[in-house]
Each structure stands twice: as structure tokens, then as C-alpha cells.
Amino acid sequence: MKTVNKSFPSVDGKGIMMGRVAFTDDYALQNSLIVKILRSPHPYAKIKNIDASKALALAGVECVLTHKDFPRIPFTRAGQGYPEPSPHDKFILDEFVRYIGDEVAVVAATSNDICEEALSLIDVEYEVMDPVLNFEEAIDSSHILHPEPEIHEMFPIGFEPLRNIAASYHMHIGDVELSLKESDVVIQQSFYTQAQQHTALEPHTVNAQMDYQDRLVLYSSTQTPFHVRRILSQTLGIPLSKIRVIKPRVGGGFGGKQALHGEMFVSYITYKTKKPSKIVFTRKEVFESSYTRHPMRLDIKLGADKDGTLKAIDCYVLSDTGAYGEHALTVFMVAGSKVLPLYNKVDSVRFHGHVVYTNHTPAGAFRGYGAIQGNYALESAVDMLCRKLHMDPIEFRQKNMMKENETSPIFAIMGEGTEGTAMNMESCKLDYCVKRGKELINWDSIYPHKNVSREKIRSVGMAIAMQGSGIPYIDMGSAIIKLNDDGFYNLLIGATDIGQGSDTILAQIAAEELMTSLDKVIVYSSDTDLTPFDTGAYASSTTFISGNAVLKAAKKMKGLLIEEASKVLKCNVTETDFDGFTFKNTVNDEIINLRDLSNRLTYNEDQKQLVADSSYVGHKSPPPFMAGFIEILIDRETGEIEIENYVSVVDCGTPLNPKLAQGQVEGGIVQGLGMALYENVIISSKGKNITSDFLNYKVPTRMEIKKLVTEFAESYESSGPFGAKSVGEIGIDTPPAALANAIENALGVRMTELPMTPEKIIRALKAKEKRQ
Amino acid sequence: MKISLIINGQLRFVEVEPGEYLLDTLRKINILSVRRGCDNTSCGVCTVLIEGKPVPSCSYLSVRADGKSVTTVEGISDEAEKISAYFGDEGAEQCGFCNPSLALTVYALKKELIHPTDEQVDQYLVSNLCRCTGYISQKKAIKNYLGDQS
């Protein structure tokens, strides 16, 4: 392989570092109206009256929008395939507000200052209602978040809004109760995971203008331009053909930009006033009013035989979706479907639970998508079980975990809100990952811990993980390849590069198949007018789904080229050789190079534009696997943790661009460490987010991250492009469990609640002392 | 009011409001490499060099910059290109939203500290957040750049 499995620098890195126009707000017209949102100060209230007359009288105010301006069409902002597995439970603006930060009214004005002033001049009369702020008390609470009759599910997802249930689910294989009863050793534990915020450094940003064909042109910092176009049309009644969504460079997404945030308002205002407009979320708005990760409580029971055979996994999950049910069911299901198959030899499994509404900032898609929560619970519980069994946790995993060519019945049962797809693990090097990681972290010389000084202890912990590669039979990617004169290509893709490097690796796939160099493939993503459909950057789908589409299109282009060349060389296609630059008639050795052929097709003879297109829908979702190992230094007096090293050994099939793949893993690891250690969206007892900036919501800085060691297992997934599987999400899954296991290995206390702050560690130690 | 700024070596007269921040002034005159990532001086994305020293332009009043030299990444493009090659080699470029300001800060660091330790480099760059890379690839790239330049 010449171009893939090679670490090319990303195609856009240099230009972006040099400060070129790249991101959404760089494309906003200077005369754009500024759009700002008046947000609810109450966690739950009915808007009795809005008086905007003073704001409207202010010079420079273009318009003030309230719920009366929008048709009452329930929809979901989730940005998923259609029909969505998320309930249609949101109105663009509503007479109810359901969390502090929810949208009350929208102002467009000629400047930021005028906007701010106008917001302060809007008089709103609220009827304040009792909120639901404890997700464990949401079900059947007398305070119902969504009594409105118009809302609905698109297909059965267990939607019971009058009970504050956004979705529910139940599956089982075998008889869990019986297996647990028959097990020699059983453990039972509840785990809590918190709300985490994506904090992509570029806030949610949208701008719009009408073009000279009187169409709405939107620049959006989105992961899903095609879903944005569809949802705008469905909710605003603008014909789809009148909307063009351009996704320029996106400054990080991590799932937070899968959904629509400011798009509706900016589109409506520009479409109505014909004036350009823009919105840039403040960081506070990103924290309070976009999305968080779904907080969960996971009640887990494991049963095993004395010899260390895992027999049963029982898991009940209660998930908090906040005010709206975006990604409610699917995130919850992934906590099971992309975690439980890791232990595929059990007699019985049960996975069930509810996703509930609360008056919190809505939860949505976030890298890991439920798997990190599920992984934390299961991989913590496995270590607890090993303790009880007096068994080495690595040995236990090696005995019970998924191996190559095996399967799990869960794949067929659990899909993306629907039934799943059966598949065999054609590539699964988990065995190697565990073995290699153990070496790299020096497990045998540290496990379970080493005393370093009177206070400090060094310890190790580990966890294994899996993810998916797109959603089978739902996600579609497509690609168009166009030949230019001078013999270079355009690759047009709907897949959305949000910083993960997909433009680069998709160009590498095309270059590899066309046997050309990377600079001969000019990649462009994504623009609903110019690039073919793609569901977008989510569910770890781009490498596998969009990558397969690119590969198919490149194959087709190669066929077209050979066909045209054989005409010139006057031979059969089977007699034409092509090495990427030169075509040869193998009968008489006559040659023509690609450059001459392309110029001839463009200007001289047999003129035509060569274009190849293709689409791809997955028939399975081959999981990447990994083993994560952490080495920590912990202070038993202060509970302070230093991360000494994090080792990741990953099976993502062929890493198409090893350095970029490593970047995906390490970025995920550090986000996972943030979640494990301190990232926490804290909501006060009054429902207010008190962590709405980087001073109060701590994300990892370069001071805390000292060493990451990342390696890839030799692996080849035959259904993936050049053997590749996904790698975008898997990195985030293991840190919480690995860290919790390392803490227990050091101090003998089990941390069952994230984040694992020094205070909680000290509290656990004190409780342990008391028990002794 | 009108102020004068020496932006990337070029004297420019710019009309600003009294309470206007340099970040907004720069974007207004189409210096778009300077971007906003937060509301309270806590992300580093808006960093510019004032008289050669890194400063968050989101909280620096434009009037305070009157008569001063302001450097953005457009003003050090040769150096930024060099730095980007080191980043490229390490796969340290992801979304890039943090990169122009990081390149500027690395450039200022190189001028200010001679043979800095890894710890000093991290300290100097600590306010430049990055949410994508996990930092290690950036650290390697920066170390290689500084090593080769000294």
C-alpha cells in the first residue's frame, strides 16, 4: 500500500495554522444582523406573556421572535437519520421553558450591543412551575415536563411523556435470575456517571445569507449538513431546494455539533428579512444551552463460577436526557450494545432501563455515546468480581472476553433504537491488545501497587473496550470523483471533517486506489449543493461508511480511465495496463500518460467529463477494540492523582493514517481522563448550571498530560476500506474504569461515582477506615 | 474614536468604540485568524502578540493598544508554516481552532526563553487549551521545532 497506512500530514493543517479563512464565522458577511437568544432564568415555567415593544422600539433592532412566530411543529434537533429514533418533543420556540437557558425569544439587531440591550428590554411574565431536578425521581413525578399533545415518537421507543419517560427498553438472553442464583460468586453495584460538556473550542456558529438566486445559503459549524437542510425545511416550511448548507472547517465537534442549535433562528430571520444574519454562541450558552453527555445510574450485577467463568450480566440503566429527548434511546442502548458483547461467553444477559426527562440542559450525542458510561460500570464491576474471586483481572478478561471469529447474540438484538445486525468478529485482536498493553505499562512490576513514599502510592489499572463503525442499513456515505485536465482529481464528499482528519484519510483512500499521489486528489467537504449525500460525522462512521463509498467511486473512476485509454491505445480494456500515471497497451507497448489522456478528453478528441460516483451503506458495523492501561501516582493523604502514563493498544483494522489515528485515540483518552478526574457539569439545587465557563468547568490542560503511549495491533477488517475500521470514539471509553480500577489497586476503595475527585477519594478512605 | 495600530508591521488607523476589545477590532478589519473560544479569558484562542508578548485579545481594550505593535499569525507566516510542518509530522493538527494562537505563542516563547525545559514550555503554553489532540503530539512537535531552531 502506497498511500494508506502512511502518516501524511493533514491536507489542511498548514493553511489553518497560518490563519487562513476557514471556520464558519470567517465567512459571515460584515453587515450580518447579530442574532441573540433570550434564555429562561427558570428551570420550568410557562410564558404567560411576552412584551417586546420596548425592544422593538430600539433603533437597530430588526425583529424579535417569540413562539407566536413559529408554526407549532414538533421535531427533534438530534440530527440523526430519518425517521429519527428521538422523540419529536421540541418546538422551535414554545410557550413552556424547560431548563435554565432554554429559548424564550430571539432578537436580531445591527450590533451585539443593541442585541444585548434589546434582550434586557423584553418583558416576560412567567408562571413558574416546579421542576424535576433529580433524575432518580423523575418517573411518575407529579411534575410532568411534556404534557403537550402534539409530541410523538417516530416509531416505538417506549415513549411515555406523561410519566416523564422519553424512552425505555428491555432485552434479555437466557434467564439472568437463574444464572445469578447458580453462580458461585455474585457482585452487585450501582455506578453514577455525570454530565460532561464537549467544549469544542469553536462555539456553535451559524450564519446565513440570501444568494442571487434567492436561495438561503447557510454556513454552519455542523457535523451533519444534510440533516440540517432537511430539518430546516421540515420545521420552517422552506422548500428543500431553496436551502444550501455549507460546512466549512469545523473547530471540533465530539457529537455536540451533530444537532441543530442556532440554525433555525438564523435561517428564519434571513429568509424573512432577506438580510444576512449570524449567531455565535457564547461559551456560557455552549455550557448551559447546547448539550451535555447523558448522566446515568447503572445498576449492575455479575455472576461467575469459582474458576472465573463469567456467567451472567444484569444491567439496569437510568439515563437523564434533560429537557428534550435528543439521542435518548440510542445513547442509552449503546451503553449496552457496545459494551456487553465484550464478554460474549455468558449464559445470560439482561439490559433494560429508562431514559427520563428532567429540567436540565438537554443531553445529546457525545463521543463514546453511552459506551463510556457502560464501560465504566461493567469494567469496574469486572475488577470487583475478580477481587472477590481472588483472580487476576487480566487473566479473567483473557478467559472471558471476545476473540477473533467469535460473535455475540447481542449484535442481532440491539441496534440503533431498533433491531441490530448479526455479525462475526472477522477482526478482533483484543487478545494482543491486552498482552501488549500489559507489557508497555510494566504491569507485572507494579500491580497492584508499589509504595513510593509515606503518602504516595504508584498503581496500575486497566479496562477493555469496543465501539462500532457506523450504523448498518441506516448510515449512507457517498462520493464523487471528477477527472480534471492535467490529470488530477476532485474528490467531493458529503462526509464532514470536523477536525478528525477525514478529508485527509478519504483522499488517501482515493489516491491509493487510483495509484496516484495524495496531492493529485483535491478533496472538498461538504456542501449540500455540491457534494453528494452523507449522513454526517457521527457513530464512528466516516472511515468505514464514507471510506467505502470513496473506494467504490475510485474503482469506478479507474474503470472509466482504462476504458478511455484503451480507445486511444486501440486495444481491449483487459490489454490496458495502468500504474496511476501511464496507460500501456500490453500487446504493442504503446503508451499514453494520464495527463495527456485527460487533456485530450478535455480539449481535443472524444471530449467528455469523466465522473464516477458511488454510495455505501454498511451491512455490519465492525467494532474497533482496545485495551487501556493507566499508571497513577496517588497521594493517600490528599487524594490527589497524577497520571503517570496511559497506554492504549488499539485494533482499528488498518490505521489509514497512523499518526492521525493516534491523534483520535489520544484526544479521546484525554477527554475520557477529564471525565474520570474532574469534568463535571454541576447543576445547583435551583436548577442553575454553576459550571458554565472554563474557570469552573475544568478541562485537561497540557500540564496534566505527561505521557501517552499509543500503539496499533496488526489487524485487517476485510469489509473496511483497505482493512480499516473506525477509530474516532474508541479512545474515550476506557479511562474512567481503568482509573477506578487503579485507585482500588492502590487504596482498596471502589469509586462508584464520576468524576473521581480527591474529595470523594478521601471520603471513601474515611468510610473504609470506619468499617474496619 | 480613532486609534493607530501597527498590525503585522503595518501602520493602520482604526475607528473603535471606547469599550471595544481588540479581538473584535481585528475581526472587524478582516484579520480573521484571531478567533473567540470563551467569554472570560480562559481558552487562549484569541491570543495576539502586543509588543511581542502574548496577550488574550478578547479582554484587551483596543484603546490600550493605541500606538502599539500587534502581531497575529498573518504577521509570522514563514514561522507559522515552519511550525505547521513539525505539527504535521506528529499528526498534531486536528480541528486547528487552537493552532494560529498556539503558533504565535510558541513563536513568542522561542524569542523569550532560551533552552527552556519541557516544564517551562508547558507552563508558558498552559493557557492555550486544545480539546482535540490530547496534547502529547503537540508537545513533541513543539519540542522538535524549538530543538531544531536553537
Ligand code: FES
Ligand atoms: S477568547 Fe478565550 S481567552 Fe480570549
Ligand code: FES
Ligand atoms: S486541534 Fe482542535 S482545539 Fe486544538
